[in-house]
Amino acid sequence: MSEKIRVRFAPSPTGGLHLGGVRTVLYNYLFARSHGGDFILRIEDTDQSRFVPGAEQYILDCLAWCGLVPDESPVHGGPCGPYRQSERKPIYKRYAEQLVKDGYAYYAFDTPAELEAKRTATPNFQYSHAVRASMKNSLTLAADEVKPLLDAGTPHVIRIKMPANEEVKFTDLIRGEVIFNASQSDDKVLLKADEMPTYHLAVVVDDHLMKITHAFRGEEWLPSAPVHVLLWKYLFGLEQMPQWAHLPLILKPDGNGKLSKRDGDRLGFPVFAMNWIDPKTNELTKGFRELGFLPEAFVNLLAMLGWNDGSEQEIFALEELVAKFSMDRVHKAGARFDYEKAKWYNHEWIKKVDAGSLKQEVKSVLAQQGVEAADDHYLEKVIAMVKDRCSLLSDFPQQSSFLFEAPKQYDLDAVKPKWNGQKQLFFAETVLQFQLMQQWNAADLEKEFKEIASANQVKPGEVLLPLRIMLVGGKFGPGVFDIAALIGKAETIHRIEKFAALIKE
């Protein structure tokens, strides 16, 4: 039995897809897939103040990178269209008017200035059941006063009339039964003066019309959940309501509060899945992908931030997450984001995947550093040799560029103080002996090198570091003989000679 799990996702007002957003979609995806259902994602399309050009496609691109491809993702012209909020204005208005007619909402004529005055006069002013009788609205005004106002086109909003004493219950997939007293919420605006809906109305109307089955969102929405539940009750009936899940927040690594883009900038780690250029400011925010993360690792670390399968396993592939995921093991408390652990996940994944599958990414990351890796077969060998030492894809150039071209810079301080004629002679001899070698592999090279050393009365330890500097340029990289074996006889000899000539001066 296959079920269609339809979910809605609201992009961030500033564009960009942050960790919390990806995790929300990820949990949606895992939930849908683990129930054998289709995953239908609707990206909320609120134009006007919030609309960011390109945000939808960007989100879809990010999700594709993560491997979270929806079976269907109507953006424009889909079966439940129109999707753009401004094109749906009449729909929202119709439902809002319906609510007024049924006595669940009312017109409010208070101007923003009047409300502002109230707020400054009364410290904890809330437009709620307690004060609505003293405000200017269709509840306090006589019917024959209201009609002229409406007819004259007086600016007004439609507010929900929250019951003064009613318990609102609903089941949250993570928190279980949640009970609120409706009186605690104020009379939220449902339809603004410009006839655009607020989130509260739009979310309920759209979820109904677009047959949303599951509504996962951040914990910050919990306090307004009773408003939404009530709207469902008034408009469509509670049986129709999607299943709610309020996900725990992802918190700053230091200090307090939700993780924000600013924290990433400040602490030096990405917060967005992929690079995002704010179309308004042209400001670039780096993404996990561009900083060298593997999508497998990104998904893995996000999944574990607030969920685990109860075992001690920490490395999960997406299919494995699908198989083991269950909503009731999602945490209630927020989790601090730890970039060090994020890098650890990536390192584990780089070690885990095979060299061949990394070719494209490594090639492009090398190209960015001006290193051309033309030979795929050779590249794969390079990757196999160095990948265990890389936490990020961006570590590859540092760890492997010398396998494609001779070092341009040498760590001379590592060699020069102890350099002498004896070593000069030793390397001259090494070049000669290497030229004669029939087999060119790491084991034979090491054997040969040590024999030359003992024949020349040099301790291998004293010439090993110079050899490394000659081949690599610095004190890093895989075993020297592995490097020599890979770059080949001619190149090895060339590098030794080049360096020997250089250090003489």
Next chain:
RNA sequence: GGCCCGUUCGUCUACCGGUUAGGACACCAGAUUUUCAUUCUGGUAAUAGGGGUUCGAUUCCCCUACGGGCUACCA
């Protein structure tokens, strides 16, 4: 301020009444690697506090403290 949600090593977390409270990241020490990493071994480190309930509470309940969230014609 009001309301809501939450609270196990520094961090992510396991335990769903009986454990020497386990794992991972980070950190420290040792081994391996005649580079640097990796790897391996070991170590430091937690049930916020106080009341109940119970033969027995990290686990269930209450209070306090702390943290987070919401409190817009933003989402």
